[in-house]
Amino acid sequence: xxxxxxxxxxxxxxxxxxxxxxxxxxxxxxxxxxxxxxxxxxxxxxxxxxxxxxxxxxxxxxxxxxxxxxxxxxxxxxxxxxxxxxxxxxxxxxxxxx
Amino acid sequence: xxxxxxxxxxxxxxxxxxxxxxxxxxxxxxxxxxxxxxxxxxxxxxxxxxxxxxxxxxxxxxxxxxxxxxxxxxxxxxxxxxxxxxxxxxxxxxxxxxxxxxxxxxxxxxxxxxxxxxxxxxxxxxxxxxxxxxxxxxxxxxxxxxxxxxxxxxxxxxxxxxxxxxxxx
Numbered sequence: 584x585x586x587x588x589x590x591x592x593x594x595x596x597x598x599x600x601x602x603x604x605x606x607x608x609x610x611x612x613x614x615x616x617x618x619x620x621x622x623x624x625x626x627x628x629x630x631x632x633x634x635x636x637x638x639x640x641x642x643x644x645x646x647x648x649x650x651x652x653x654x655x656x657x658x659x660x661x662x663x664x665x666x667x668x669x670x671x672x673x674x675x676x677x678x679x680x681x
Numbered sequence: 682x683x684x685x686x687x688x689x690x691x692x693x694x695x696x697x698x699x700x701x702x703x704x705x706x707x708x709x710x711x712x713x714x715x716x717x718x719x720x721x722x723x724x725x726x727x728x729x730x731x732x733x734x735x736x737x738x739x740x741x742x743x744x745x746x747x748x749x750x751x752x753x754x755x756x757x758x759x760x761x762x763x764x765x766x767x768x769x770x771x772x773x774x775x776x777x778x779x780x781x782x783x784x785x786x787x788x789x790x791x792x793x794x795x796x797x798x799x800x801x802x803x804x805x806x807x808x809x810x811x812x813x814x815x816x817x818x819x820x821x822x823x824x825x826x827x828x829x830x831x832x833x834x835x836x837x838x839x840x841x842x843x844x845x846x847x848x849x850x
Contacts, residue, residue, distance in 0.1 A: 601704075641786070655837075661835075
């Protein structure tokens with residue numbers, strides 16, 4: 584099953600902090616085997632702010648797929664984005680982590 | 682008996698007034714033209730699935746948390762409205778009706794530079810159902826569309842991640 588033709592697509596994450604306090608957000612890239620694919624990255628998102636990142640902006644040089652886990656010290660909202668290098672894109676929802 | 686009816690009236694009136702406001706969040710909105718001529722726009726479709734008349738407010742925020750004014754047009758059950766470039770839209774939605782707010786970029790008509798942000802939909806006294814549908818235009822026409830449902834605030838969430846490389850066999 585070919586889910587992703589090589590070198591043609593990349594994921595991105597859009598996050599928004601609707602609350603009144605800044606959100607300290609830790610991004611963890613986890614490979615298909617459930618192992619950390621790179622050291623985690625933490626970014627702060629001020630209250631009422633929005634940001635979006637490509638996976639390889641958060642984890643430069645990464646060529647590993649899997650999951651991107653988003654952990655925050657305050658509730659935030661997020662959605663997944665998928666960009667094809669021909670310009671097309673798709674969106675997909677996040678799922679909760681227990 | 683009259684006293685009981687009076688008490689009942691005030692209990693019901695208080696309950697009606699205190700109906701909780703529903704809030705939905707849309708983590709991504711986009712409108713405008715990016716370098717290279719790629720244009721982004723969106724429509725926001727909102728429906729009232731309940732049997733109760735609803736009031737709603739759609740609030741739009743830029744990346745930096747400042748208001749995001751967009752000149753939406755309105756279609757669906759309550760067409761004819763044109764938002765005068767405000768960062769929030771207040772509307773009424775009768776039971777069962779659907780309204781659609783359409784940004785200029787959704788029809789390839791945007792004249793502003795690309796800006797992104799997020800949206801909040803407030804409704805009272807019942808929750809509304811809504812989705813945002815993005816459109817992307819290249820100079821030759823529309824090349825992609827995708828929908829974003831409302832998201833629930835959470836401290837732990839995950840997406841499938843595709844870094845620009847390996848093929849999944």
